[in-house]
Amino acid sequence: MAGSYSEGAHAANSGKREQFGSRFLNDPAHVFHHNAWDNVEWSEEQAVEAAKKVRENSAQRVPQEKQVDYEINAHKYWNDFYKIHENGFFKDRHWLFTEFPELAPSPNQNHLKGLLSENKRSEILECRSSEDGPDLTEEQQECSSKSLREKKQAPSVEKNVTERLGHLEICDEFPGSSATYRILEVGCGVGNTVFPILQTNNDPGLFVYCCDFSSTAVELVQTHSEYDPSRCLAFVHDLCDEDKSYPVPRDSLDIIILIFVLSAIVPDKMQKAVDRLSRLLRPGGLMLLRDYGRYDMAQLRFKKGQCLSENFYVRGDGTRVYFFTQDELDTLFTAAGLEKVQNVVDQRLQVNRGKQLTMYRVWIQCKYRKPLLSSTG
Numbered sequence: 036m037a038g039s040y041s042e043g044a045h046a047a048n049s050g051k052r053e054q055f056g057s058r059f060l061n062d063p064a065h066v067f068h069h070n071a072w073d074n075v076e077w078s079e080e081q082a083v084e085a086a087k088k089v090r091e092n093s094a095q096r097v098p099q100e101k102q103v104d105y106e107i108n109a110h111k112y113w114n115d116f117y118k119i120h121e122n123g124f125f126k127d128r129h130w131l132f133t134e135f136p137e138l139a140p141s142p143n144q145n146h147l148k149g150l151l152s153e154n155k156r157s158e159i160l161e162c163r164s165s166e167d168g169p170d171l172t173e174e175q176q177e178c179s180s181k182s183l184r185e186k187k188q189a190p191s192v193e194k195n196v197t198e199r200l201g202h203l204e205i206c207d208e209f210p211g212s213s214a215t216y217r218i219l220e221v222g223c224g225v226g227n228t229v230f231p232i233l234q235t236n237n238d239p240g241l242f243v244y245c246c247d248f249s250s251t252a253v254e255l256v257q258t259h260s261e262y263d264p265s266r267c268l269a270f271v272h273d274l275c276d277e278d279k280s281y282p283v284p285r286d287s288l289d290i291i292i293l294i295f296v297l298s299a300i301v302p303d304k305m306q307k308a309v310d311r312l313s314r315l316l317r318p319g320g321l322m323l324l325r326d327y328g329r330y331d332m333a334q335l336r337f338k339k340g341q342c343l344s345e346n347f348y349v350r351g352d353g354t355r356v357y358f359f360t361q362d363e364l365d366t367l368f369t370a371a372g373l374e375k376v377q378n379v380v381d382q383r384l385q386v387n388r389g390k391q392l393t394m395y396r397v398w399i400q401c402k403y404r405k406p407l408l409s410s411t412g
């Protein structure tokens with residue numbers, strides 16, 4: 036499988052991610068000079084070969100009764116996973132702040148969000164004009180200026196925001212209710228995202244919620260030396276469980292993070308799970324996702340007999356994984372009433388220089404925003 040390699044400019048033009056990628060392989064002969072190459076363009080031959088591998092490994096499906104077991108006992112398989120690996124498997128994700136600067140906003144930006152959660156609508160509209168400074172990200176500037184445009188064009192937007200934020204006053208007692216910036220991570224595992232956020236974001240108004248349906252994982256978070264209940268709440272929750280609610284009211288969260296978790300649930304439950312989460316975001320709040328993309332090396336490595344349904348597989352330890360396209364994720368988020376801010380594919384070539392191995396990774400990264408004038412049920 037030969038890859039062809041792109042210049043950064045080409046990657047940018049083709050809708051591939053720009054922020055991550057800075058090391059480009061221009062000369063295939065240099066492939067083993069570094070550990071990883073960004074924005075690797077696949078050749079047609081390589082894509083055809085990947086599709087063939089997927090057809091082959093999907094030809095034989097896991098029997099129905101086994102599929103039922105994997106679904107009913109999904110949390111047990113993950114519990115077993117964490118009993119074995121504890122917190123040594125997934126690495127802390129310090130790239131988070133490059134990719135998602137919203138997780139560690141500057142004090143000014145937090146102040147801005149705080150005003151919104153305190154329902155000081157008139158103040159926020161005043162503040163925005165002076166705070167749209169150079170230290171806001173491009174997306175945040177776009178968000179803010181869009182808000183201002185909307186303010187001028189449609190007074191009903193303001194009314195809607197006020198009504199929605201008014202809801203918070205009704206449910207004013209919930210964990211973290213006095214916080215001014217609320218982040219929820221779903222499928223948090225042992226806290227490899229949550230603890231870096233708590234370390235990096237020193238905003239006194241920050242409150243971080245995190246949940247996972249693995250009680251073993253949640254216990255590891257709660258017993259971590261840096262777990263501070265005054266800044267964080269870890270709880271057991273199944274994001275597919277329609278009967279159990281989250282411990283926060285609707286329209287209350289600034290950020291929801293989904294890191295390699297949506298791919299772990301059965302595809303026909305994804306939409307409702309995203310819908311429920313979307314309701315928890317405040318107007319203007321963001322859903323952030325990073326997850327497996329179609330034809331990632333992990334998908335191509337599955338053997339016959341591990342396929343549950345199209346692009347959905349079970350690993351040897353009973354945990355499951357789906358491989359998304361950008362369009363599928365776009366449909367999930369937009370159907371949940373969110374607007375696209377970013378939806379990019381990160382095609383990376385990882386290199387094991389010792390073993391002279393090349394590994395083609397495909398990840399998708401998304402940011403979707405709840406509109407100010409929102410109709411998420």
Ligand SMILES: C[S@@+](CC[C@H](N)C(=O)[O-])C[C@H]1O[C@@H](n2cnc3c(N)ncnc32)[C@H](O)[C@@H]1O
Nearest residue numbers: 113125222223224247248249273274294295299
């Ligand atoms: C691949 S791990 C990622 C963990 C973590 N987000 C990270 O990046 O380190 C997937 C996580 O999703 C959790 N998970 C899977 N299905 C879930 C569900 N239905 N509800 C809540 N958590 C779930 C698993 O227990 C596991 O911790």
